[in-house]
Amino acid sequence: MSIKQLFKSNKKQFILIFLMVIIGMASDSLSQYLMTPAYNHLRNMNLLGFILFMCLALGCDGVRIILISRSDYLYGKDVQNYLHQIRARISRYFFKNDINQTAKVQNNMVANLDQLTTKYLTPIKNGFMYFLAVVFSIGILFSFNWILVVVTVILTIISLLLPKAFEKLTSTATVIVTKKNEKFLNILDKWVKGLDELRRYASFDIFTSSINNGAKEYKKAAIHQGATIAIADMATALVNIGGQMLLLGLCAYLYLQGRIAFGAVITTGQFSSTIMNGVAAFVAQWNLVKSAKGLNEEVRELEQPVEIAQDQHDDQKVAKIEIRDLALQFKNGENISYPDLTFNKGEKILVTGDSGSGKSTLFKLILNKLTPSKGTIHFIDQDGKEIHLNPDEFVYLAQDSTLFPDTLENNITMFNTKLNSQVQQVTKKVDFDKDINKFPDGLATQVDLDKNNLSGGQKQKLVLARALVHNSPWLFIDEGTSAIDSESTKHILQNLLATDDSVIMIAHNFSNELVSMFDRVVKLDNGGALINEL
Structure with missing residues (x-):
């Protein structure tokens, strides 16, 4: 000033x-x-x-x-x-x-x-x-x-x-x-x-x-x-x-x-x-x-002047994510270590494990929300070359849904009016269309953050629809259906896993039927051990 x-x-x-x-x-x-x-x-x-x-x-x-x-x-x-x-x-x-x-x-x-x-x-x-x-x-x-x-x-x-x-x-x-x-x-x-x-x-x-x-x-x-x-x-x-x-x-x-x-x-x-x-x-x-x-x-x-990076769609170039010797030590002395992991493009992977085993932390490390104490995370293209991209380009559905005081439609499209024509289609895929029809104003309904006019399940459906409408090739979903009933969860997973997108999803207490929909399961325990179920 x-x-x-x-x-x-x-x-x-x-x-x-x-x-x-x-x-x-x-x-x-x-x-x-x-x-x-x-x-x-x-x-x-x-x-x-x-x-x-x-x-x-x-x-x-x-x-x-x-x-x-x-x-x-x-x-x-x-x-x-x-x-x-x-x-x-x-x-x-x-x-x-x-x-x-x-x-x-x-x-x-x-x-x-x-x-x-x-x-x-x-x-x-x-x-x-x-x-x-x-x-x-x-x-x-x-x-x-x-x-x-x-x-x-x-x-x-x-x-x-x-x-x-x-x-x-x-x-x-x-x-x-x-x-x-x-x-x-x-x-x-x-x-x-x-x-x-x-x-x-x-x-x-x-x-x-x-x-x-x-x-x-x-x-x-x-x-x-x-x-x-x-x-x-x-x-x-x-x-x-x-x-x-x-x-x-x-x-x-x-x-x-x-x-x-x-x-x-x-x-x-x-x-x-x-x-x-x-x-x-x-x-x-x-x-x-x-x-x-x-x-x-x-x-x-x-x-000071700040250059806002534009979405370069570099996430589309990522053929696989390689995690090597990764570990994070917290200030309280707790240490979480991970085995070497590889996530391939197009794979549907379910990440499970007990509380405290580092599932959500793994996502935050990949997305650069946390800095590892040691180890590396590499984004590799189809030619085997490393890509230096902005991890914010990956779609990340956290446990706490982030909504804005605007219409349901704008919350789904993230204010990109070019995507409005696709909203009805994606809301059907995540079973959100039935909820929207109950609102007098439909997609024009204002999200009230103070009065909390959406249930936990409705919020999760909204952010899932947001992820689908933006057609990201990589989806990181942390307990994205925990508040949704089992029947709707099954319907959502059928639509979500039928795409060509790479889906890495954290969940617990899934039935055997739901687990079988994924290509493989990565199970972590508190010691960082890994069970890879194909």
Whole structure:
């Protein structure tokens, strides 16, 4: 995130906004300057002159209010459009890097951008306004007496140097807040998913205590962040008060020496207040911008251009998958090893084994969702040459069905309208057509992820239809029919295994009739031993 990118997002409007701010702040300074002749006329008992200059001053105030208010609206609009562009770039990063942690995505898409809006984009505009107020006021003071300007500049420099002492402290505090917020969101995500089970056993205390413990760290970090910014602001405020007192004293001395007019005495007090308060406000805004430095660097990394790989259909070139000396050691010390395996194109293979024998883990290793501790997985073409492909091209039906808040049809086609004509055909092959007919809106039925309007079996049928409609030559299915009745499972397998696709399926408790449909069975045990049943 940078002001330069914001400028590029809408150059003409950005220039217009800052022209409005410049004219608005110039009108504000002119309004204060007009008070000098107004008070001089009042001192000379010239009521008409006093009223005239007061009306001119009020007119300038009206111009300032209109221009600044309009610039705030346009700037806010520009900021939201810019944030929309940033979210688009960040979403590409998450998509490319296979990041599916809800809390991490939420934190970067919402919380972090909100932080940067309040601590970077908004302070930049506000800081520019305060800067202009100080510059214009100093210029007017110069017309009164150059000594006032010299003292003001010295005080201004001191105030501007103060943020350096707090820059690192406030930046670190901001980054810590965002990290603690992400951690807290993670805790919320994990416990909220189990609310139904907690309610079932009336485990309210553990829920509240876990949430409160997670919130404590975030609260502590937020308090620390507020304290560091408050300390920086307090130091600036002390310089501000001292500077105003010094300027007022100097102004009184110059008046007594006959070097400035009576009206200038009063307006100098106003201008000195504007300058010192403006410097204090500018420094406070600058502190906010600097506090966002670390967080901004993190967001910039997520914004880097990302090349989204297109589906090259390299999975169609794979003639066999060779697994050699494969093993995975988990952080808890558990180790799963696998015998050498070969999956040939077109084979229908059933993978079985006891819980913990590594069936699902084997799929995740093949699909590059996990990195093996040792061993290799090779994708070989029909000429015996190794293919370096993106494993994401393989169709993988996990135990937990992934659905989207859209129509049944779009969930099946994955938003590829070219496949709509094939939907009815594939839904019949997986026995999903009967379920669809029960819905009043048919394929146009919206999947409601909150109300969960599909049963477990219906979800499995949907993702099976999704796999078939995309006609992938390799299918990895993990317990893909566990929630479907035996009769429908038999019908689905008959259609699924009758294709030329390579089907590697994990299942347990299949009847002998269902097992016999496969070309062979690969059975794993906890020690990694293999039984190959032809």
